[in-house]
Amino acid sequence: MDLTLTLDKKLQGFQLIAQEKLQAILCSIPGKKELILEPALIKPLEHVCTASWLKLKGIQRIYKHDAKQCIPRVDDQVHIYMIRSTLSTFQALLSQLQATATPTDVASDVLKMYGRNDAETSIQVTAYHIICVPSCYAYFQTLLEQSGLWGLVQLHHYNWDFIYLDQGVLSMELPNVFECLYLQQNTSPLPALAQSLRILQILCGRPELVVTFGNHSTQLLKMLQTLGDWPSPAKSEIGAIIIVDRDKDYASSLLTPAIYSGLLLEVFQQRAGEIIIDNTTNKIRSQKLQVLDLKTESTGSTAAPAKASSIRMNSACDEIYGDNRYKHFSQASSLVRAQAKALGLEVQKLSDMKLDEMHDYVARKLPKITEMKAKVLRHLNASEIVIEMLAGNFRKVQSLEEDILNNVSRKRLLSEIDELLITDGQRFNTLRLLCLLHLCAGILPEELQTFARNYCNLFGHQELVVFQQLAQAGLLPPLLPDKDKGQRAPTKLLSNLPLPKFKQTEFQANANRLKLLVSCADGDIDGADGHAESKQASQQACPSFVFNGTYIPLVAQFCSILLKSNSADELANKLSMVEGVQLHLNKSPPLTPKAYATQFKSHSCKSQTDLLPLRLRNLFVFVVGGSTYAEVGACDFVSKLMGAQITVASDTLFAGSDLIANAFPK
């Protein structure tokens, strides 16, 4: 083992392990193999291996899986299907196979092939294999048996663990974890996450400290322990792992980010760290009702088939992205524009050159410049579309979000959200604002009712289900039947009394304890004068810049608390007020920060040394249920400020609209 490898290199090494794992499956299958991939798996799989690699492993052809038509199989071929482990996909595939692979003909095929006449030579070749990503659920075997395909189809599971998208950003590319865990209360995806965290520790060593916040996070840790011990390098490369449930910090996923990478995801579809820039459609436009969208006609007339391009969100592949990814969007877009201008000048120089100079230039510099130009143009195009899509209401939404966070005049906020729904209704984004309002200020069922009525009028009655789904995740209040009006009257009377209410939502309480809300505190201290300037200044020195200086993502704050604390006591002071935070030390049962601190005081034992300050300033952050680029950007900021290294990983990277979209029936 090479100890000189940096953590970053090791994290890239996940790819090699993923290859080994895939190879082990593919090589265990004999015969002429053909691979049939679910289309959504293609992009992430490109991060694991190339086609030539698959060829080396004996795959002869690769198809895209189509639920409507089955690929015909010749007698001696083996079909390997690779699908996501969702029940509906699996069932659809089984029924497809049931239709084509009727037991009799396959059995006779096998018999013919091996000239099997007597029972003694029992060589069995399974003609169909299904690889489920990331895990093969326990009941898939039962379903296989029930569909009569047992023995004809063999199941495998394959987890590529973490895909290295960019420096400091890992994703497992599992898009339905949020839906399963928070909307359906179904913990099926957790074992796969636990297995990947286990591999992380096999690779990078066991950290001295794991901090969890939230039920699923704690459950993950429990699973990790149940899975048993694992061999890991003696020296850990990670100081601490922080695991946080998405529902502990919804705000970071609901607020509109102000940074370049975050806004790219707001507008463009992202798959495995690559965004697709299509001039005709994008995430914002597809959220609007067509008859009320301005652009529908204009795109129809300019029906030139615009070529879609894409941007890899990886700083090693795209230096322009690398330079700008966590910069404020306005800054980033003006930098891109300046760069485009500079390149234009560079090309102009050509006309002033002498012939031999020109030769040299064309031979050496020009190819580089053209490549650069293509890159810059792609970013220019992307940022122009972002501006076109968001500019109209950007300021309005920003100030609305700030007011929501600070809970300034609820009535007005509600009516403004309503107005946005009517004049610029976006299927997910408008709902997202309402969820944010509920989180920060709490909305009443009656208020939700009016909104929902308008919403269903705009987007269709069938969307009624969405409100219940979001209530499941705690993003909206549940609607309750008024069974007995008489009983409810007294409580209503009480709430109607014009008494000041001090009830805080859980979000507010935690946000205040952890000092996540920046803009309100700012205003209190500086008063009116110099507010703008101080805001500007504070923005530059605070991770809240990712949300225009209004809010610090919880994970970033956790990181900075952990990196700043010099003793267990200090950590306990900062975290003890927040309910649900648990510290897991090596193999001991979970402790609250306070219990950990008192343990030190009472024992004052020499045998155990305080883990704080952290000896290793490498942190690994895992968000259960999807992370956002705002969080990544904020953590990157904290790491630079503190001279540490923070890696943010999650099951997927998304924008707020994707989170809300999970609640919609597919």
Add this chain to the structure above:
Amino acid sequence: MESQLETDNFWNRSSRAAFSFDDDDDIDAVGASDFTKWDNNAIFNDDTISEASFDNSVGSLNLSIKSIITDEALKLVLQEQTLDDCVVCKGVTPEEELRLLRRQIQNTLYSPSPEATAVKLLQGKTVSLEVFKSLHEKQQLLDTLLQNGGGDAVIGVLLFLKRTLNANQFHSILQRRPKALEHYLSYLRQAGELNSCLDLLQRFGRSQEAALLQFQAAMSCNELVIRKQQLQRLVDAYANAGVGIIPLHEQIFHAALKLQLLVERERGSGLGKQLSDHATPVEVLYACCQINNNWKEQDMLKLISPQRFSADQQISAAQYEWTALNERARAQAYADLEAIFERVPTWNPIKSKQFHISFDLALAVQRLYELKAPPTVLQMFLSKMNNNSDKLRLAQRVKCTKAIIDAMVGLKQVQELQILKDTLAERSDDQFYCENAIKGLQTKRWTTDNIKLKL
């Protein structure tokens, strides 16, 4: 061929034409033509990404598997990946093999501890549950899994329990374990077993969710007649269930049924032809606006007159106005706009109609400008703004000269008006308007501000 392979563009084939690695394969011909097809379908086109982007494979990563993980650890990882750990690997000693086989026999004869089973399920191994015979064992297993197992294992065990216990026992187990019930319901929903799911929800007193589920099923039905029948049944059942009603749900169920009936009625007419089967109320309203030809006096007896439809569907005034504004402006029927934004004031029904708008006036002006409405229309709307400085700013943004002049008059900006006049085209309508405004301001200077000739 080789170069295609390198660029990895082969992914982009359709499912029918596979990528073949063999040069002489005849499928290739199909592949080639297909390839160009995908090439035009821009979404799949990768060539804008530099080649380097895919070279994050082993070579450029400059890593070897040995440098990051020990052989022993790798072996463990790979072994954990297999579904079946009953396979006896090659090269074990006879004693070892005997031990393994003995353990296997034990596992089939005696029930293993629930904990051991839970661990195996967590690892994703195939586990036979048939050995859990007694009710106690079954419950114990389920509880262990609920404690520290994945949801898939819980579902797996529940399916096994359903098969091996009678309905009474099964339901009582679910009753006492809400978490298990949640998992089972999630399974049923995903599996599309609607009836079992409804049955279970009703049984456990969650009739509101059941109603929603029925509603969802009805709405996703593509056959309009069946959709209507199901909605009708749901609306009746919901009112008579006696479990209390959620007002929003009741309203939406009714509205959906009403819309269904309307769409069915209008199927043959001009309205029906423009609508898809899943049109939303606002889309229907838009279509109603398109075929409505009397905006001054809307026929409230006609179901498809926009105002009647809005009332029936409880479409808010703002939504109605915004939809009508968009539709009329797009149809360039600007004269109708006035009728949309006119309303008899409720406090005094005898008074004549007044201008009324239910959302921010500035938004209306902005949208009209974006829909390329002529300046006279913009001026009409801008004239309703009270704040002159806001009006000036907005008028400048939408380039409505007359409204700019109006606003400047309101702000008494004579000098600015002079400057503006010089920039306007000679002898144009706007210039005359501006001149008149300046004159008006100058003559007005001699009148008392208090006496206004506005009555």
